Amino acid sequence: xxRVFAIFKALFxxxxxxxxxxxxxxxxxxxxxxxxxxxxxxxxxxVSVKVAVVNESSTFKGTNMDFASHIVKALKDMSKAxxxxxxxxxxxxxxxxxxxxxxxxxxxxxKIDAVLVIPKLFNTYLYAxxxxxxxxxxxxxxxxxxxxxxxxxxxxxxILDSVVSAFNREFMKHSGVTNIVIxxxxxxxxxxxxxxxxxxxxxxxxxxxxxxxxxxxxxxxDLLVQREKKxxxxxxxAPVDRSHYLFGMTLSxxxxxxxxxxxxxxxxxxxxxxxxxGPDAFFYLxxxxxxxxxxxxxVASFAKSANSGNALASIFNFLFMFLGGLFFPISGVPxxxxxxxxxxxxxxxxxxxxxxxxxxxxxxxxxxxxxxxxIWAVVMTLYSIRYFKWEV
Amino acid sequence: MAEExxxxxxxxxxxxxxxxxxxxxxxxxxxGEVFTLLGxxxxxxxxxxxxxxxxxxxxxxxxxxxGKTLHTTVPREIRERIGVVLQENNFIEHLTVTEILKMFRNxxxxxxxxxxxxxxxxxxxxxxxxxxxxxxxxxxxxxIGTALIGNPxxxxxxxxxxxxDPQARRNIWDMIEKFKNSGKTIFLTTHYMEEAExxxxxxxxxxxxxxxxxxxxxxxxxxxxxxxxxxxxxxTNNDKIIGLKEIFSDIEIEESKVIFGxxxxxxxxxSFLDWAEANSIEVEDLSVRQxxxxxVFLKLTGRSLRD
Ligand SMILES: Nc1ncnc2c1ncn2[C@@H]1O[C@H](COP(=O)(O)OP(=O)(O)O)[C@@H](O)[C@H]1O
Ligand SMILES: [Mg+2]
Numbered sequence: 001x002x003r004v005f006a007i008f009k010a011l012f013x014x015x016x017x018x019x020x021x022x023x024x025x026x027x028x029x030x031x032x033x034x035x036x037x038x039x040x041x042x043x044x045x046x047v048s049v050k051v052a053v054v055n056e057s058s059t060f061k062g063t064n065m066d067f068a069s070h071i072v073k074a075l076k077d078m079s080k081a082x083x084x085x086x087x088x089x090x091x092x093x094x095x096x097x098x099x100x101x102x103x104x105x106x107x108x109x110x111k112i113d114a115v116l117v118i119p120k121l122f123n124t125y126l127y128a129x130x131x132x133x134x135x136x137x138x139x140x141x142x143x144x145x146x147x148x149x150x151x152x153x154x155x156x157x158x159i160l161d162s163v164v165s166a167f168n169r170e171f172m173k174h175s176g177v178t179n180i181v182i183x184x185x186x187x188x189x190x191x192x193x194x195x196x197x198x199x200x201x202x203x204x205x206x207x208x209x210x211x212x213x214x215x216x217x218x219x220x221x222d223l224l225v226q227r228e229k230k231x232x233x234x235x236x237x238a239p240v241d242r243s244h245y246l247f248g249m250t251l252s253x254x255x256x257x258x259x260x261x262x263x264x265x266x267x268x269x270x271x272x273x274x275x276x277x278g279p280d281a282f283f284y285l286x287x288x289x290x291x292x293x294x295x296x297x298x299v300a301s302f303a304k305s306a307n308s309g310n311a312l313a314s315i316f317n318f319l320f321m322f323l324g325g326l327f328f329p330i331s332g333v334p335x336x337x338x339x340x341x342x343x344x345x346x347x348x349x350x351x352x353x354x355x356x357x358x359x360x361x362x363x364x365x366x367x368x369x370x371x372x373x374x375i376w377a378v379v380m381t382l383y384s385i386r387y388f389k390w391e392v
Numbered sequence: 393m394a395e396e397x398x399x400x401x402x403x404x405x406x407x408x409x410x411x412x413x414x415x416x417x418x419x420x421x422x423x424g425e426v427f428t429l430l431g432x433x434x435x436x437x438x439x440x441x442x443x444x445x446x447x448x449x450x451x452x453x454x455x456x457x458x459g460k461t462l463h464t465t466v467p468r469e470i471r472e473r474i475g476v477v478l479q480e481n482n483f484i485e486h487l488t489v490t491e492i493l494k495m496f497r498n499x500x501x502x503x504x505x506x507x508x509x510x511x512x513x514x515x516x517x518x519x520x521x522x523x524x525x526x527x528x529x530x531x532x533x534x535x536i537g538t539a540l541i542g543n544p545x546x547x548x549x550x551x552x553x554x555x556x557d558p559q560a561r562r563n564i565w566d567m568i569e570k571f572k573n574s575g576k577t578i579f580l581t582t583h584y585m586e587e588a589e590x591x592x593x594x595x596x597x598x599x600x601x602x603x604x605x606x607x608x609x610x611x612x613x614x615x616x617x618x619x620x621x622x623x624x625x626x627x628t629n630n631d632k633i634i635g636l637k638e639i640f641s642d643i644e645i646e647e648s649k650v651i652f653g654x655x656x657x658x659x660x661x662x663s664f665l666d667w668a669e670a671n672s673i674e675v676e677d678l679s680v681r682q683x684x685x686x687x688v689f690l691k692l693t694g695r696s697l698r699d
Contacts, residue, residue: 006498010484010491017486017522229482237445237476238499238542239468391447 003240007248011222012255024217025256029210030267033202036327037271040198049156050112051075052103053093060123067126067171068118071142074163075116089159107145107153107188114156115145116183130175142183151197157185200275200359203268205326207285208350210260211292212320216313218253219296223388224306232390242390250293257289276358284353287370291345291377297384320346345373396423397456398546398577399444404453406439413439415601416453421546421579422594426572429581430588430685431598432697437581438479440598441550444579445476458545472501475539479550481531483523489534490519493541500542512567513537529560536567546577553587565590583697585685589613597689604692612688620654621687622661625677632671639667644690651690653683 015021053075057068072093079091092103092112103115119125125140144160147153164183171177226232235245268275275281295316303309323330323337324346333341341347342364352369355362362369399421406414414436421427429437442448444455446466455462457470466474483492490506497503510516513533518526526534532552539547549568553561568578568591582588588595589609597605597612605612625648626633633645636652640660643652654660657680668675689697 003499006495009498010487010495013491014484014486226484230478230480231482231484233447234476234478234481234483234538237447237471237474237478238496238538239471240499241468 003244004247004251007235007240007245008251008255011249011252015218015252015256021218021221025210025214025260026263029206029213029260030263032209032327033206033264033267033271036202037199040202048087049089049114049152049159051089051091051156051160052099052106052112052115053091054100054103054115054117055093055095056097056100056120057118057122058120060127065123065127067167068122071118071163071167074167075160078159078163089156104145104188107147110147110150113146113150113152114160116160117143117145119143126171126181129177130171132177142181143186144183145186145188148187197273197359199268199271200273200357201329201354202327203264203271203273203275204353204357204359205324205350206264206268207261208288208324208346208353209321209326210264211257211288212295212346213317214253214257214260215292215294215296216299216317217296217310218256219249219293220299220303220306220309220313222249222252223297223300224303224309227390228306236390253293253296254289261285276356278356280356281353284349284356284369287373288349288353291349291373294377294380294384295345297388298380301384301386301388320344323347324350326350343372345376348372397421398423398458399579400454400456401444402454404440404443404455405451406436406443406448407451412601414443414450417596417598417601417603419596419603419606421577423545423577424572424575425593426568426578426580426591428588428592428595429579429598430583430585430592430595430689430697431581432583432689432695434600435583435598436601437598438550441548441579441581445474445548446471472542473545475542475544475547477532477535477539477547477549477552479554481535483534483538485524486522488520488522489515489526489537492523492534493537496538497541502543503541504543506541509537509541512540512570514563529556529563532556532560532564533567536564540571544576546579547571548579550581551583552580553582553584561587585689585697589685595685597685597692599689599693605688609685612685613683619683620657621651621681621683622654622657622664623649623651623677623679623681624664624675625649626668626673626675628671628673632673635671636664636667639663642691644694646696651687653687653691654680 015025053072055068055072057066060066075089075091076093079087079089094100094103100115100117103112106112107115119140119142121140122142142164144157146157161183164181168181171181232245236242265275296313299309299313299316303312319340321327323333323341324344325341326346330338330341330347348364348369351362351364352366354360355366355369397420399419401420402418403416404414404418405412405416417436417440419427429440431437439448443450444457444466449464457466458473460467460470462470484495487495489510493506493509497506510519513536515530515533515537518530523531523534536549536552539549552568553564556564565587568580571578580588580591592609595607595609595612596603607615627648633650636643636645636650640652643650652660652664661680665675686697689695
């Protein structure tokens with residue numbers, strides 16, 4: 001144990017003092033998180049919401065008592081682009097019952113973000129209120145349909161609400177009546193993609209990437225470079241067994257991964273990623289850690305020299321990073337690439353981790369998320385045991 | 393004092409395909425002595441050490457170390473008593489001298505103090521220097537420090553002074569003397585005859601995987617080289633020089649240089665000069681010196697140690 005710890009300390013210290021290793025294992029993942037995260041945040045700001053307006057109002061049409069048409073017009077004005085800026089919202093409008101049904105259906109599948117319904121006797125109702133008719137007239141208020149827990153639905157609601165408030169203010173000025181239109185809110189369903197946030201998606205992807213980078217480059221460095229430089233020979237003529245070195249080296253890389261994890265989470269949370277931490281999340285973090293390590297062993301066993309090891313590690317890194325969908329969802333890639341994507345471990349690890357941390361439900365079943373990475377780990381470990389050479 | 397055997401090797405063989413790197417060598421290393429394998433590049437010195445250090449498995453032969461017979465590996469209890477300076481010494485990058493020594497120190501059961509080792513290898517001023525900033529001589533001293541820190545009984549040193557300047561070489565010779573005086577056994581390999589002569593109690597001369605001569609440096613020199621050596625440079629072609637071989641049995645010819653042993657110096661000198669005059673050959677350079685291990689090797693193999 002003392003020997004394992006001596007090796008661990010030396011290798012870990014060497015890592016901490018190496019500018020290259022510090023950059024790639026600590027700074028790079030955080031940088032990537034900040035860069036990709038901020039690109040998205042800017043994209044997010046110009047995203048507009050989609051609203052359907054169903055104007056069923058049929059009284060006072062074509063007169064200056066047609067209050068409903070004022071509201072529709074106000075919304076339509078907002079949907080016009082000004083100064084090259086993307087308009088805040090796009091609008092579909094209709095008057096029929098079937099348009100209403102259709103709009104609600106679209107709302108349920110996230111195609112639009114809110115539906116505003118202006119009832120049949122809206123104008124009559126307002127007219128009666130303005131003339132201070134006793135409350136015999138049935139309340140004919142506006143209805144706004146939204147999805148619960150959906151970010152964009154919330155935005156759409158507040159836009160509609162502010163338009164209605166503005167209308168109220170105008171109306172009050174002329175009639176002296178307060179609080180005329182209080183829109184009713186109806187929720188059609190829990191938003192499906194509602195809690196999806198790219199920052200969360202990105203943070204979890206970068207955790208997988210960071211673990212992979214340490215395993216691929218850290219392990220190859222500790223095995224291939226040290227072997228090539230004959231550091232291993234020197235250590236093994238001391239009273240150190242190979243298992244001592246293996247454990248010390250693995251420990252050094254695992255500790256490095258924990259440092260990375262902490263850093264990524266801190267930056268991620270600062271960027272607004274609210275992640276869940278249940279036992280299943282810890283399970284997937286540990287799984288990722290342990291199945292990535294054999295990848296490094298494999299590279300170290302397959303490659304003859306430190307140089308070719310580095311090249312091979314880069315190929316794995318690149319492939320597993322992009323096809324694993326660590327930064328962007330892989331839905332848009334051609335079929336051939338999809339086949340690759342669904343055979344590599346990072347895809348499943350990222351799916352499992354995202355599912356367990358409440359980022360997005362896994363498109364692949366849980367048993368595959370666990371099984372596929374473990375199969376990779378076992379195969380690579382067996383290969384390494386068979387083919388790794390301590391001596392060159 | 394009874395002589396204690398630290399290493400005993402019998403008919404050791406290690407082949408790489410057709411290359412007979414070590415081809416049936418036998419030797420004994422006694423406690424407290426400096427034991428030297430002297431031989432040119434490729435003689436098989438490093439391979440012999442690698443087998444003894446447990447880095448390579450041997451093909452056949454018997455090895456006993458500290459009274460225990462070794463099979464394929466060198467057990468940890470034995471490695472705890474051994475210090476090793478490899479032919480090529482590198483360290484984990486970015487660490488300082490002290491950090492490297494600390495790591496090795498933690499691998500041994502009864503190590504020396506870091507301060508003590510820094511002093512022995514004169515690296516006190518470099519203790520905070522990163523290993524990649526050390527000069528060749530300093531690196532070599534650090535390597536010796538790592539071999540020493542476990543307080544070993546036996547130290548293997550594979551060509552410890554190769555590539556160093558004369559001053560650095562002498563420093564290391566002094567260190568080896570001190571280790572010997574403190575009762576440690578040193579197993580040295582070298583291709584510098586001077587090093588072997590100055591340091592060794594016992595020398596085995598190795599060539600092409602075989603031991604071709606052995607003995608104390610003095611004995612080797614007197615039994616193979618004669619007492620005095622005459623070296624001369626003549627300006628003529630080889631055909632004529634060949635004639636010298638008929639006069640002197642004990643002669644080596646390297647291009648225009650002739651080297652021959654002289655047990656009776658005046659007589660030999662006279663016959664050489666007579667031969668030169670008779671053949672009207674101009675002698676450009678003539679010197680007489682004590683014979684050394686280089687002459688022994690030349691005599692045995694017809695080649696020089698430093699080809
Ligand atoms: N790993 C190896 N594979 C093949 N041949 C080797 C290997 N190591 C050494 N040799 C060969 O064995 C011979 C002895 O080498 P070595 O023990 O290094 O000699 P020395 O240390 O005396 O210079 C040389 O011919 C060398 O080329
Ligand atoms: Mg050698």
